Amino acid sequence: MAKEIERKFLVRGQEWRSLVEDRIRIRQFYLASSPGRSVRLRISNDRVATLTLKFGSRGRERDEFEYEVPLDDAREMQDQAVGRVIEKTRHHVSHRGYLYEVDVFSGDLSGLVIAELETPDDVPAAELPAWLGREVTGDPRYYNASLALGDAPEAVA
Template structure:
């Protein structure tokens, strides 16, 4: 089991784009989601799949378990998805010794860009890159499960 300590931010501007080191195309969907727990499947670059179970509050820290899943099984399980399948491109950018994962959403969520920072220690706001915008850690509107389960108005289905 791993503890996930994560902060989320909206992204301002395009300055981060010239710093991208790697890009992954992701399709992600939920098989179950309740307050304090979720079961998610993620297909990366159409080549590999991972099942993730998360438990705990939806703040900065949660218990997380991840397992590789055969791609064919993941594609078959997509028919059991609740809500929408999230499409996003994840960009890896390093700044100040930390990895920022910047998700550019597509499909119905096109236009949304969120940066995630996973680190066990606190990073002072003064150390964040200039392209980091408002922090949305703990804001349920920006949880991937909410994005998958809400309709275009933001109401959870």
């Protein structure tokens, strides 16, 4: 088991785009979700499928278990998805020794751009990149499960 320690931010502007080091196309969906727990399948670049179980709702920190599953099984399980299938492109951007994952959503969530920073360090605001907007860590509207199961947050509208 791993502990996931994550901060989330809305992204403003386009400055980050010139800093992109890698891109991953992601299609993900939920098989189950309830307060404090979720079961997600993610297909990356249409080549690798990962089943993720998350437990907890303590803002920045949750328990996370991940398992690779056969790609054909994942595609078949998509028929069992609850809510919308999320499609996004994840961009890797480094800043001051930290890796930021900038997710640009498409489809129903087009217009939403969220940056995630996974680190146990408490990075001070002065060291965060200028292109980060409002922090939404702990705001359940921006959890991927909420994006799949609920209405689009205000940043999309």
